Amino acid sequence: MGKSDINYIKSLKSSIEKLSKWESSGAAFGFIKSVDDSKDDYIYEFFCVMTLLDDLNDHHKIVLIPGLNGFVFPKKPGGKANFARFSIKNKTTDLEEFQLCLGVEIKITSSPKTKYAADLSFQKAGTGDDPFDTDILLVMDAKYKVDKDDKLAIGTIREFAQCVRDMGNPSGHPDLVFLKLGLLKANCLFTNGLTNDDHDVYCRVNNLKQIGCFDNDGRTMVVIG
Amino acid sequence: MYWLFQTKKFSAFSQLPEEKLIWEQKANFRGRVGDEILMLRETTFISVYSIQNIDINEGNQTEKKTITIDIKLVNKYSDEKELKDYIYSFPRIKYFDKKTYRHFTRKYYRLGKIEFNAVNDDEIFISRSIIGGIINSMHIDHRKAFVKFLAEKDPEFISNNIDYQIVAKYLYSYLNFAIVEPARNFQIAGNILRGIIGEEAFAEAGFSNENKISKTNKVELIGAQLLMIEGNLENLNLLGNNGNGLSEQIFDETQQRGFNNLFAGKKLPIEF
Numbered sequence: 483m484g485k486s487d488i489n490y491i492k493s494l495k496s497s498i499e500k501l502s503k504w505e506s507s508g509a510a511f512g513f514i515k516s517v518d519d520s521k522d523d524y525i526y527e528f529f530c531v532m533t534l535l536d537d538l539n540d541h542h543k544i545v546l547i548p549g550l551n552g553f554v555f556p557k558k559p560g561g562k563a564n565f566a567r568f569s570i571k572n573k574t575t576d577l578e579e580f581q582l583c584l585g586v587e588i589k590i591t592s593s594p595k596t597k598y599a600a601d602l603s604f605q606k607a608g609t610g611d612d613p614f615d616t617d618i619l620l621v622m623d624a625k626y627k628v629d630k631d632d633k634l635a636i637g638t639i640r641e642f643a644q645c646v647r648d649m650g651n652p653s654g655h656p657d658l659v660f661l662k663l664g665l666l667k668a669n670c671l672f673t674n675g676l677t678n679d680d681h682d683v684y685c686r687v688n689n690l691k692q693i694g695c696f697d698n699d700g701r702t703m704v705v706i707g
Numbered sequence: 708m709y710w711l712f713q714t715k716k717f718s719a720f721s722q723l724p725e726e727k728l729i730w731e732q733k734a735n736f737r738g739r740v741g742d743e744i745l746m747l748r749e750t751t752f753i754s755v756y757s758i759q760n761i762d763i764n765e766g767n768q769t770e771k772k773t774i775t776i777d778i779k780l781v782n783k784y785s786d787e788k789e790l791k792d793y794i795y796s797f798p799r800i801k802y803f804d805k806k807t808y809r810h811f812t813r814k815y816y817r818l819g820k821i822e823f824n825a826v827n828d829d830e831i832f833i834s835r836s837i838i839g840g841i842i843n844s845m846h847i848d849h850r851k852a853f854v855k856f857l858a859e860k861d862p863e864f865i866s867n868n869i870d871y872q873i874v875a876k877y878l879y880s881y882l883n884f885a886i887v888e889p890a891r892n893f894q895i896a897g898n899i900l901r902g903i904i905g906e907e908a909f910a911e912a913g914f915s916n917e918n919k920i921s922k923t924n925k926v927e928l929i930g931a932q933l934l935m936i937e938g939n940l941e942n943l944n945l946l947g948n949n950g951n952g953l954s955e956q957i958f959d960e961t962q963q964r965g966f967n968n969l970f971a972g973k974k975l976p977i978e979f
Contacts, residue, residue, distance in 0.1 A: 484829040487829070487831060488792050491792070491833075491836050494837070494844075497940075497942035498882070499844040499846075500935050501936065501943070502846040505927075505934070506927045506932070507927055509846075509916075510846040510848035510849055511846070511932065512885045512886040512889045513888070514848050515852060515855075525892055525896075528896045532895070532897075533899070546904040546908055548908075552911055553904075553911045553912040555915075556915065560917075566912070697888075698892055
């Protein structure tokens with residue numbers, strides 16, 4: 483009580499002011515649902531992709547390739563040429579085996595005006611700046627839940643299933659080798675919330691997996707499908 | 708009784724142990740000998756005086772009265788007491804930003820004992836100060852998102868009848884999912900990225916909203932953000948990991964009851 487409360491509140495205010503915005507630009511930082519021009523899941527996507535790369539880094543050599551904007555990732559889906567992507571290489575030969583892209587628009591061969599912006603996409607080695615479904619090895623989506631006890635909605639699972647179909651049901655590549663996260667060599671729908679276990683069969687039939695409790699809090703990851 | 712005097716309205720005042728303040732006004736001055744005066748210099752509380760003598764020269768009915776008071780120094784604050792640290796304990800304050808000082812531009816104001824003690828003894832309205840302090844420190848987009856979140860949970864809070872304990876619970880929940888968790892995820896991801904790509908590329912690595920970078924569309928640098936998170940995230944851990952930290956911190960205060968009555972019907976202290 484007294485001056486110590488005032489000092490506590492002062493330091494709390496100062497930390498919250500700093501943590502709620504980007505240091506570089508002053509734009510809001512964090513998860514914001516109500517702001518239209520912000521892609522709200524991008525930080526969680528970044529967490530998912532880096533967790534995958536941390537695991538892949540054991541067997542593969544990983545290099546960040548700059549886009550026209552340099553070593554910059556998109557907050558919301560954009561053109562592949564503009565943004566940085568990861569080149570996943572063979573450690574021995576140093577040749578690119580795969581590409582891993584964040585938020586890249588992918589064209590569908592049968593209907594090229596209809597694009598799908600995958601949160602994460604594994605693409606074939608040498609894929610150019612204008613990727614098509616035929617270049618895709620795996621697609622992944624990330625759903626950040628405000629409430630960690632929330633299950634993935636069937637609507638979200640169905641929507642992702644349609645995206646997987648649009649991409650021609652990709653199923654990975656034998657040379658893509660994970661260390662501990664082998665179960666994630668699939669079209670994954672990540673969430674920090676819970677999986678919807680009723681739709682296990684639906685996920686199997688539609689060539690996708692729900693990855694629940696995928697977070698920083700020590701819970702064990704749950705894989706359905 | 709207690710009073711707040713804005714010292715810049717009394718040019719002769721120079722914080723001596725004993726002072727004489729003289730001014731003119733049409734209305735009566737209701738102060739009495741023994742009343743205590745909190746001195747506010749612009750936006751800093753500097754001292755407390757007590758009234759020793761009051762002389763009111765009535766003049767004609769149509770003219771202003773000349774008021775002379777003798778005051779004696781009771782307490783000169785050694786630590787600075789900035790108005791902004793006490794704004795959530797004054798019911799009259801409706802602006803919580805740079806406009807706050809507008810509430811204190813007149814010569815003097817009458818204060819309640821609770822308000823006076825809030826400054827003099829640092830017995831602030833803790834729950835309202837923490838809630839208001841947190842909300843108004845957040846980026847404006849977060850403030851808007853929090854109001855939306857709160858309105859979805861319980862629209863009553865937007866209009867009136869604030870239950871600070873329940874608002875604190877929702878605010879903690881918001882802070883956690885909207886700022887703390889993303890910051891932790893970002894910290895983990897950023898450190899992995901640094902390890903994989905090396906310091907040179909990492910120094911330039913960032914995020915952007917747009918396809919083309921321009922002067923108005925800056926790159927959000929990951930490295931600078933990581934550094935900032937490392938210096939500040941720990942501070943928020945004080946709020947507790949189980950969601951109760953904030954509530955425990957601010958509601959174990961029986962002497963705060965007076966504030967609850969003083970602020971009955973006041974709206975959520977939020978500035979847009």
